[in-house]
Amino acid sequence: MKSYIVNPDTKELSTHDYDGQVNSIYSLFSSILIDSARELNHHVVHTDGYATDNQETPFFIGEKLFLGRALICGVEGFEEKDVSITEDELLELINYEVNDFYKSCLAALAKDKININKNFELTHKDEKIPLNFEWVIYTFNMADKRTQEYFLNKLDETIQHKQSVSDYFQYMAKRALEAAG
Numbered sequence: 001m002k003s004y005i006v007n008p009d010t011k012e013l014s015t016h017d018y019d020g021q022v023n024s025i026y027s028l029f030s031s032i033l034i035d036s037a038r039e040l041n042h043h044v045v046h047t048d049g050y051a052t053d054n055q056e057t058p059f060f061i062g063e064k065l066f067l068g069r070a071l072i073c074g075v076e077g078f079e080e081k082d083v084s085i086t087e088d089e090l091l092e093l094i095n096y097e098v099n100d101f102y103k104s105c106l107a108a109l110a111k112d113k114i115n116i117n118k119n120f121e122l123t124h125k126d127e128k129i130p131l132n133f134e135w136v137i138y139t140f141n142m143a144d145k146r147t148q149e150y151f152l153n154k155l156d157e158t159i160q161h162k163q164s165v166s167d168y169f170q171y172m173a174k175r176a177l178e179a180a181g
Contacts, residue, residue, distance in 0.1 A: 001017070001018055001019070001073065001074070001081055002016075002018075002074075002083055003015075003016045003017070003072055003073045003074075003082075003083055004016060004072040004083055004087070004090060005028070005070065005072075006059070006066075006070040006072065006090075006094060008057040008058070008059040008066075008068065008069070008096055009057050009069075011096050013087060013091060013094065015087070016071065018071060018080075020080055025071075028069065028071060029046075029048040030048075031048055031049060031050055033048075033049035033050065034046045034047060034048060035047050035048070035049050035117045037064060037117070039064040040062075040072070040085060040090075042074055042075060042076065042084055043073065043085060044073050044074075044075045044080065045064075045066060045070050045071070046070065046071040046072075046073070047066050047067060047068055047070050047071075048069070049115060050115075051066075051068040052067060052106065052109050052110055052113070052116050053110055053113050053115075054068070054110075055106070055107065058102060058106060059094060059095065060094070060095040061090075061093050061094055062093050063138070064134075065102070065116065065137070065138070067116065072085075072090070099141070101137075101141050101148050101152070102137060102141060104152050104155070105137045105140075105155070106137075108155050108156075108158075109133060111165065112164070112166060114166055114169075115133070116134040116137070117132050117133070117134060118132060118133055118166075119132050120132070120133075120166075120170055122177065124177040124178070129177065135173070136172055136173045136176070139173075140176070151172060154168065154172075155168060
């Protein structure tokens with residue numbers, strides 16, 4: 001089926017004939033553990049499940065962060081099919097510019113071997129809210145410079161004291177939810 005591969009290292013988008021087989025996934029990612037996101041209408045984006053650990057190159061499709069090479073396939077229900085988005089449309093959505101705040105956060109997550117898409121749940125105002133580590137980075141990226149510096153300094157302290165980066169991100173997610181009201 002017609003698919004695309006995004007290579008953030010070379011900043012290239014190429015057309016790919018994907019057969020949907022596990023060995024094809026392994027050939028592309030050197031692993032069968034993949035993350036799949038449905039950020040594009042009627043499309044699925046597959047990336048390496050170990051991309052954070054391996055410190056793969058980050059990039060965005062829209063506002064969603066991805067790491068390393070990505071395989072983009074069309075999807076209808078649970079069935080993968082040919083992509084329907086054009087190369088030009090996809091190129092408009094891809095952004096290879098990732099700021100230092102994101103890069104610092106990703107480097108810290110790599111040390112603790114945490115996948116940016118790892119889900120966790122917080123309770124806020126008696127409501128259980130599903131979040132992930134990417135959401136925390138995205139949220140604090142929108143903060144002012146001083147808050148970002150605080151976030152990164154405390155993250156560095158967490159690492160230096162050999163405390164859990166995962167616990168720190170969950171703590172900061174809770175603080176962000178409380179600040180939002």
